[in-house]
Amino acid sequence: MTPLLEFDHVTLGYSSSPVVRDLSLAVEAGEVVALLGPNGAGKTTTLRAASGLLTPMAGTIRFDGADLAGRNPVQVARAGLVQMTDARSVFRGLTVEEHFRLRHRRQTLDRDLAYDYFPALRKLAKRRAGLLSGGEQQMLGLGRALARRPRVLMVDELSLGLAPVIVQRLLPILRRFADDADAGVLLIEQHVQMALSIADRGSVLVHGDLVVEGPAEQLLRDRHLLTASYLGSNENLDHEQAQST
Numbered sequence: 071m072t073p074l075l076e077f078d079h080v081t082l083g084y085s086s087s088p089v090v091r092d093l094s095l096a097v098e099a100g101e102v103v104a105l106l107g108p109n110g111a112g113k114t115t116t117l118r119a120a121s122g123l124l125t126p127m128a129g130t131i132r133f134d135g136a137d138l139a140g141r142n143p144v145q146v147a148r149a150g151l152v153q154m155t156d157a158r159s160v161f162r163g164l165t166v167e168e169h170f171r172l173r174h175r176r177q178t179l180d181r182d183l184a185y186d187y188f189p190a191l192r193k194l195a196k197r198r199a200g201l202l203s204g205g206e207q208q209m210l211g212l213g214r215a216l217a218r219r220p221r222v223l224m225v226d227e228l229s230l231g232l233a234p235v236i237v238q239r240l241l242p243i244l245r246r247f248a249d250d251a252d253a254g255v256l257l258i259e260q261h262v263q264m265a266l267s268i269a270d271r272g273s274v275l276v277h278g279d280l281v282v283e284g285p286a287e288q289l290l291r292d293r294h295l296l297t298a299s300y301l302g303s304n305e306n307l308d309h310e311q312a313q314s315t
């Protein structure tokens with residue numbers, strides 16, 4: 071089966087020195103893949119390249135079997151490879167409802183689909199986004215991304231600034247979306263345990279190198295594998311363990 075999204079020996083960087091080296095990674099239809107790793111590992115850079123914002127120094131990124139080289143971010147998104155925009159970029163003066171009337175990267179949004187995933191948003195339809203809580207704004211951001219009906223959805227730190235309990239409520243929506251739509255999800259998340267609990271597979275980047283990958287269940291079971299791969303950046307893992315116990 072051809073993966074929906076495939077990084078094939080991809081090297082990425084901003085000037086001459088690479089920050090991601092020889093990365094091979096695939097996301098299949100119906101699959102949630104967690105891209106993990108400590109700060110500065112190259113996770114965001116990886117998503118940027120898939121979104122068409124950064125050209126690989128070497129290697130190929132394919133979407134549905136086709137090389138993405140030369141496609142701009144609008145073309146990539148229109149093809150169905152969508153990155154959720156930062157929830158902090160909601161339009162504070164617009165209501166929830168109005169957010170779904172705006173087109174995004176020239177795509178019309180399926181508001182009812184978003185409301186199916188987030189019934190709370192329907193109730194907040196007339197409220198201005200600036201008056202929503204952080205968690206509600208994140209729901210709106212994720213709702214708008216789902217409303218574009220992506221074939222692969224990329225999410226960079228859904229949890230940023232949110233309480234773990236809210237993250238715990240939002241992450242399963244990604245799982246449900248992958249299952250319902252037979253879509254792929256590539257998820258960057260600092261809450262490693264929570265991310266792996268909804269993922270099929272996990273990959274750990276450290277200083278630009280993919281050091282561990284495997285089924286999510288196995289990574290959850292063999293925690294030492296993950297801890298060792300974080301090479302001295304264990305606070306994330308320990309911190310999360312403390313919060314979940």
Ligand SMILES: Nc1ncnc2c1ncn2[C@@H]1O[C@H](COP(=O)(O)OP(=O)(O)OP(=O)(O)O)[C@@H](O)[C@H]1O
Nearest residue numbers: 084085089107108109110111112113114115116275
């Ligand atoms: N626009 C840029 N120009 C130059 N270097 C950059 C740029 N953006 C990121 N970097 C560098 O690339 C490396 C990887 O950064 P990246 O943001 O991809 O890491 P990350 O794994 O997403 O980290 P975090 O978890 O902290 O967000 C870092 O050393 C970072 O300083």
